[in-house]
Amino acid sequence: MEYFYTDGTTNYGPFTLEQLREKNITAATKIWYAGLSGWTPANEIQELAGILSSSPPPVNPPPPPQPAPTAEVNFMLNRPPKTWLVESILVTLFCCLPFGIAGIIYASRVESKFYAGDHPGAQQASNEAGKWTKIGFWIGLIVLVLYFLGIMFFAFTDGGNFEKFTPNY
Amino acid sequence: MPLLTEVILKSLLQTIRVPVVALILLALALLYYSLDPAKYSFFPKCPFYWLTGYKCPGCGSQRVVHHLLNLDLKGAFDANPLLFIAIPYIIGGFLFDYTRLGNRIPRVRKFLYGRTAIIIVFIIVISFWIVRNL
Numbered sequence: 001m002e003y004f005y006t007d008g009t010t011n012y013g014p015f016t017l018e019q020l021r022e023k024n025i026t027a028a029t030k031i032w033y034a035g036l037s038g039w040t041p042a043n044e045i046q047e048l049a050g051i052l053s054s055s056p057p058p059v060n061p062p063p064p065p066q067p068a069p070t071a072e073v074n075f076m077l078n079r080p081p082k083t084w085l086v087e088s089i090l091v092t093l094f095c096c097l098p099f100g101i102a103g104i105i106y107a108s109r110v111e112s113k114f115y116a117g118d119h120p121g122a123q124q125a126s127n128e129a130g131k132w133t134k135i136g137f138w139i140g141l142i143v144l145v146l147y148f149l150g151i152m153f154f155a156f157t158d159g160g161n162f163e164k165f166t167p168n169y
Numbered sequence: 170m171p172l173l174t175e176v177i178l179k180s181l182l183q184t185i186r187v188p189v190v191a192l193i194l195l196a197l198a199l200l201y202y203s204l205d206p207a208k209y210s211f212f213p214k215c216p217f218y219w220l221t222g223y224k225c226p227g228c229g230s231q232r233v234v235h236h237l238l239n240l241d242l243k244g245a246f247d248a249n250p251l252l253f254i255a256i257p258y259i260i261g262g263f264l265f266d267y268t269r270l271g272n273r274i275p276r277v278r279k280f281l282y283g284r285t286a287i288i289i290v291f292i293i294v295i296s297f298w299i300v301r302n303l
Contacts, residue, residue: 085262089259095227097217097226101294108288
């Protein structure tokens with residue numbers, strides 16, 4: 001699990017639980033991790049009960065509430081969601097040209113939508129790109145395995161006649 | 170409420186997926202290491218080549234794997250130059266995606282794997298497709 005915390009103006013993280021222990025987290029420090037819908041005070045998160053620092057909270061008034069982060073860590077790191085570009089290239093070259101090309105096209109959409117500020121659109125394009133590369137990967141692997149199993153079955157039921165598979169050079 | 174058997178089956182599939190895929194890839198690597206797909210007729214043929222008589226951008230990838238596993242760089246390049254040249258780029262892409270490298274140097278990531286780079290990759294794949302059939 002990777003945690004982020006905020007002092008109201010700057011976000012810090014990601015940290016592991018162990019790293020977070022050294023950050024002087026108080027009961028009021030706002031914490032977020034993938035799965036939380038928004039910044040949450042540390043004392044409302046059960047796993048953090050053991051690491052809360054006993055130092056008094058700052059005298060400054062609590063900062064104004066931050067806009068709730070989306071469920072995607074990448075947005076906080078100012079980084080587009082996964083584009084699946086290299087996976088798409090591999091699918092294009094090794095297996096299923098149409099799926100790979102679809103993956104590459106969605107990959108470029110991930111980037112352009114992200115930098116246009118359309119974060120949900122970028123996430124959606126990322127999911128589509130992932131979908132096509134995964135379909136390509138699984139189809140390629142399953143077809144290849146079935147193909148070789150079929151070849152083996154054919155060879156063995158043919159009374160071990162491997163002659164037709166001898167080198168054809 | 171899903172059936173208990175369904176839950177068990179799903180978690181079983183989740184647990185065995187990675188080792189099963191790893192084993193299959195290992196077996197395939199062994200096969201492609203020991204046999205040259207150019208010399209044995211039983212390796213699968215490219216459906217696009219079979220249908221049209223033209224090579225697709227991926228044609229030769231089985232031979233590339235064979236030659237690479239046998240450390241024959243020249244043979245690998247000759248079988249499919251695009252795939253051969255793309256290998257460092259693909260390894261770099263995996264490093265940026267699956268390690269913290271992409272967060273550490275986001276500008277380099279954006280330059281090498283951003284929108285402009287994706288469009289260039291797309292154009293290279295299509296051009297290679299045309300040029301290798303001329």
